[in-house]
Amino acid sequence: MQNKSIAQLAADLRLRTYSSVELTRHYLERIARLDPRLNSFISVASDAALAAAERADRMIATGDAGPLAGIPIAHKDIFCTAGLKTSCGSRMLDNFIAPYDATVVERLSAAGAVILGKTNMDEFAMGSSNETSYYGPVKNPWDPTRVPGGSSGGSAAAVAARLCAAATGTDTGGSIRQPAALCGITGLKPTYGRCSRWGMIAFASSLDQAGILARSAADVACLLDEMAGFDPRDSTSADVPVPDYVDALDDDIAGLRIGLPKEYFGSGLDDRVARSVHAAIAELERLGASVREISLPNSMLAVPVYYVVAPAECSSNLARFDGVRYGHRCAHPQDLDDLYKRSRAEGFGAEVRRRIMIGTYVLSAGYYDAYYLKAQKIRHLIADDFARAFETVDVIMGPTAPTTAFALGAKLDDPVAMYLNDIYTIATNLAGLPGMSIPVEPVDGLPVGLQLIGNAFAEARLLNVAHRFQQVTHWHQGAPAGFE
Amino acid sequence: MSLDASDIEKIAHLARLAIAPESIERYAVDLSNILDLVARMDAIDTTGVTPMAHPLHMSQRLRADRVVDSDQRELFQSIAPLTEDGLYLVPKVID
Numbered sequence: 001m002q003n004k005s006i007a008q009l010a011a012d013l014r015l016r017t018y019s020s021v022e023l024t025r026h027y028l029e030r031i032a033r034l035d036p037r038l039n040s041f042i043s044v045a046s047d048a049a050l051a052a053a054e055r056a057d058r059m060i061a062t063g064d065a066g067p068l069a070g071i072p073i074a075h076k077d078i079f080c081t082a083g084l085k086t087s088c089g090s091r092m093l094d095n096f097i098a099p100y101d102a103t104v105v106e107r108l109s110a111a112g113a114v115i116l117g118k119t120n121m122d123e124f125a126m127g128s129s130n131e132t133s134y135y136g137p138v139k140n141p142w143d144p145t146r147v148p149g150g151s152s153g154g155s156a157a158a159v160a161a162r163l164c165a166a167a168t169g170t171d172t173g174g175s176i177r178q179p180a181a182l183c184g185i186t187g188l189k190p191t192y193g194r195c196s197r198w199g200m201i202a203f204a205s206s207l208d209q210a211g212i213l214a215r216s217a218a219d220v221a222c223l224l225d226e227m228a229g230f231d232p233r234d235s236t237s238a239d240v241p242v243p244d245y246v247d248a249l250d251d252d253i254a255g256l257r258i259g260l261p262k263e264y265f266g267s268g269l270d271d272r273v274a275r276s277v278h279a280a281i282a283e284l285e286r287l288g289a290s291v292r293e294i295s296l297p298n299s300m301l302a303v304p305v306y307y308v309v310a311p312a313e314c315s316s317n318l319a320r321f322d323g324v325r326y327g328h329r330c331a332h333p334q335d336l337d338d339l340y341k342r343s344r345a346e347g348f349g350a351e352v353r354r355r356i357m358i359g360t361y362v363l364s365a366g367y368y369d370a371y372y373l374k375a376q377k378i379r380h381l382i383a384d385d386f387a388r389a390f391e392t393v394d395v396i397m398g399p400t401a402p403t404t405a406f407a408l409g410a411k412l413d414d415p416v417a418m419y420l421n422d423i424y425t426i427a428t429n430l431a432g433l434p435g436m437s438i439p440v441e442p443v444d445g446l447p448v449g450l451q452l453i454g455n456a457f458a459e460a461r462l463l464n465v466a467h468r469f470q471q472v473t474h475w476h477q478g479a480p481a482g483f484e
Numbered sequence: 485m486s487l488d489a490s491d492i493e494k495i496a497h498l499a500r501l502a503i504a505p506e507s508i509e510r511y512a513v514d515l516s517n518i519l520d521l522v523a524r525m526d527a528i529d530t531t532g533v534t535p536m537a538h539p540l541h542m543s544q545r546l547r548a549d550r551v552v553d554s555d556q557r558e559l560f561q562s563i564a565p566l567t568e569d570g571l572y573l574v575p576k577v578i579d
Contacts, residue, residue: 099559192539206539235545236538304524315499322500324572329565335575337500345502353501357492357511358518360499374525376535381528383536416517432539456540 001026002162003479006071006219009165013060013070020060020070024053024114027072031116031163034483038139040148040157042077043085044117052114059112068226069112074164076155077118078125079105079210080199084115088201089123089133089151092327092347102199103231104168104210111226116164120154123349124318125175125203127151128421131412132351139408140183141480142446146405149179155213156183161483166214166223172204173306174400174425176211177437181400181449184439186466186476187213188220191456192432193238195224196231204313205236207306207429216476217438217466221245224459240457248460249467254288256465259393261296264424270403272443277399280440280450280469287468294393296385301378302427303419308362308375309430314352315359321347354415383431390455395465399424400437400449424451434459438466439475447478486516 001023004012013020028046035041049072056070080086080098087093101109109115122132130138130153138153140146141161148157152169156179159167169176171189180187188211195210202208212223224245231237258281265274285291323329323343330346333339348356362371389396401421411418428435433456437449454462470476487495492511496503503511557570566573 095563097563099556099563193542206537232547235547236542238540238542239545298528301525301528304522307518307522308525319500323565324574325560326563326565333575336577338502339575340500341502344500348501354511354514354518356499356501357495357515361487361491361495361515361519362522364495364498371522373535374530375522376537377530377533378525378528380533380536381530383539415514416521419518419521430539 002030005216006165006214006222009071010067010069020053020056020114021050023070024049024072024116027116027164034161035163037144038141038157038161039136040120040138040154040161040163041074041117042087042089042120042135042154045084045115048084049114049116056112056114066110066112068108068222070114071112071165072114072116073108074116074119074155074158074167075105076121076152076167076169078121078170078201079168080201081105081115081118084118086118086201087134089121089135090347090349090352091134092321094134094328096326098199100199103196103233104200104227107226108223119152119158119167122151122153123352124201124314125151125170125172126314126351126355128174128178128418129411130154130179131408132349134349137408140405141483142184143405145407146446147182147408149182149401149405151175152213153179156180156185156187159183159185159213159215160480162479166212166219168210169213170200170208170210171429172207172310173429174422176213177400177425177435177449177451178422180213180437182405182447184442184447184478185213185215186217186220186439187211187437188224188459188462189428189435190224190228190459191238191434193236194434194457194459195227196234196237198231198233202317204310205317206313207310216470217463218246218249221249221463224463243460245460245463248464251464252288253284253465253468256284256289256395257393258284258289258291259294259389259396260291261294261299261389261396261398263296263299264398268402268423269399273399273403273448276441276443276448277450281397283473284465284469287472292393294389294396296389296427298378298381298385299427302382302430303423305375305378305382305430306426307358307419308371309379311355311359312363312372313359315356315363318352318356323347351415379430382427386431386433394461396453398451400451404443404446404448428453432456434462436462436466438469439478441475442478487512487519
């Protein structure tokens with residue numbers, strides 16, 4: 001059952017080949033048996049999941065079931081879930097039970113999806129290896145001595161290990177695409193504003209976007225159909241019509257113009273990763289696409305710009321964690337300042353503290369123009385590069401990450417080395433564009449991701465191209481040993 | 485860009501983060517390294533470039549000033565560390 005597509009599962013459930021209760025029990029049993037090797041879940045909601053599965057079975061029987069009725073999924077622990085702990089991977093929120101559901105959670109539940117639990121993540125989504133979690137690192141199912149990527153590392157590992165049919169994630173600088181690449185699955189970061197941020201714990205508000213990790217583009221489309229759309233509760237939600245993503249999957253891609261940014265194939269990219277990426281692009285050419293080289297001249301400034309914009313917005317967003325209204329509070333505070341300072345120092349881990357400090361510094365009096373304003377200007381130049389490229393191409397492609405999954409601990413003591421892992425993904429967030437990662441030929445048994453970048457609101461086109469590729473290749477079907 | 489111990493202490497205070505004296509040096513090294521990475525921005529001439537505040541150049545949407553939610557104080561305070569009579573409790577601020 002764990003290897004079936006969401007469309008197949010939905011069809012089987014409707015034909016009563018098995019019930020959602022049976023399917024949910026199957027996944028819960030896999031989580032109990034296999035997740036101790038991975039640590040991909042922070043919370044498992046067995047009772048609530050089985051109750052939701054029973055409801056789905058009843059609705060299927062009476063014929064008023066939603067499109068995802070009875071499909072077991074997992075949510076990244078950054079999405080608020082009423083009554084189920086939402087920790088954001090942090091000690092700060094280890095005791096936090098959200099009073100409401102995030103819009104994304106609400107929409108998927110309304111479509112009938114069953115929530116198996118909440119997945120592990122880098123603390124407050126700050127990390128590229130899932131090692132900054134208060135709940136311990138997640139292991140890569142392809143090689144447990146390696147990282148799964150991050151920050152949505154728990155979602156990526158859980159999907160790759162077939163512990164859920166699909167999972168939600170968030171992507172601020174690559175946090176869906178990079179773990180999807182490192183775990184050999186399909187991940188989509190939609191256009192900024194495409195999915196609601198309401199109830200999604202904020203990291204960097206001008207970059208954060210909710211998305212999906214699944215085993216195929218077709219599965220991603222099934223979830224995006226339900227998640228996407230305007231939400232009046234999110235003031236930056238895009239009021240743009242939502243197409244039918246599943247409907248567009250089979251469109252012809254003959255004549256598709258692919259642009260390869262020369263900056264994405266330069267030094268720093270592993271040769272064998274480059275070879276896999278080129279082989280995948282050659283496959284798309286056989287399907288009728290044409291390829292040309294393009295330039296994104298300012299893209300190599302994306303990492304420096306990001307490490308001003310994201311920490312600045314993080315320092316402001318995380319000011320809300322004050323030990324007063326919810327979250328961790330230190331013992332025996334001497335005065336209010338001591339309450340704030342110790343609650344925050346104890347509640348936040350090292351990487352979160354570092355980013356709050358950098359953000360506080362770049363926003364402090366006298367430094368704003370040199371850092372934040374300068375970064376916002378270069379951000380404009382980076383977005384202009386993409387706008388120019390999309391005058392002549394339909395989709396931009398390149399590697400998702402410069403290497404395959406690295407060893408646990410390898411970059412933990414060197415923040416800058418860790419940050420450079422997101423060198424190909426960050427520019428997309430700065431420009432607000434949709435990006436995907438799909439598995440291509442592995443290197444030494446480790447997954448490699450091809451990144452697809454589209455123009456704003458071109459998710460349907462990205463999913464269509466990815467789907468056509470997955471119809472003629474089998475890389476997305478590979479399962480890690482022991483998790484088949 | 486290199487930060488010293490007094491910079492770190494000042495930033496930590498602004499960020500309301502308690503900081504152990506023995507960790508100051510490590511912060512100074514890490515933050516200075518990050519600022520060195522950020523300094524690559526200086527190579528770009530941004531004269532005349534408009535700062536980009538929103539990725540899709542959209543402006544902030546406003547909503548009507550209308551009550552849409554009900555009072556949920558008890559629910560919200562049920563997860564607070566310390567409350568009394570509907571109030572959040574903190575150490576005494578004014579004598």
